[in-house]
Amino acid sequence: MTEAATLRVDKWLWFARFFKSRTLAADVCKSGKVRVSGTKIDKPSHAVRPGDVLTFPQGRHIRVIRVVALGSRRGPASEARELFEDVDPPQPSATAAAAPPPGADRGKGAGRPTKKERRELDKVHPKGTV
Secondary structure (H helix, E strand, O other): OOOOHOEHHHHHHOOOOOOHHHHHHHHHHHOEEEEEOOEEEEEOOOOOOOOEEEEEEEOOOOEEEEEOOOOOOOOOOOHHHHHHEEEEEEOOHHHHOOOOOOOOOOOOOOOOOOOHHHHHHHOOOOOOOO
């Protein structure tokens, strides 16, 4: 195969808009939480091709994505949707829909969250995952 038929996995994840920055995509790859066609990878430089199936965590969900095309840039979201096929779309969990996250039930005029409430919010939404 030619080198143009492959792309780094961190770059592809960023092009497809699964991660806000390429650094975040590379960090997930380095942590060993990404699988390419069932093989665990630990380098962001691993090559992906059309037809590969990627499995990786995104927030609270495990995403299973089939690579349809390789991108040439990080374009708009409509262009990014053409790069992949969602094999197993994330389902909203029943517990997440039933219970509001801590700090969400603050009444109007309650002021800013306290330090303890802020820590509870950060447990629910860690920085860089949204």
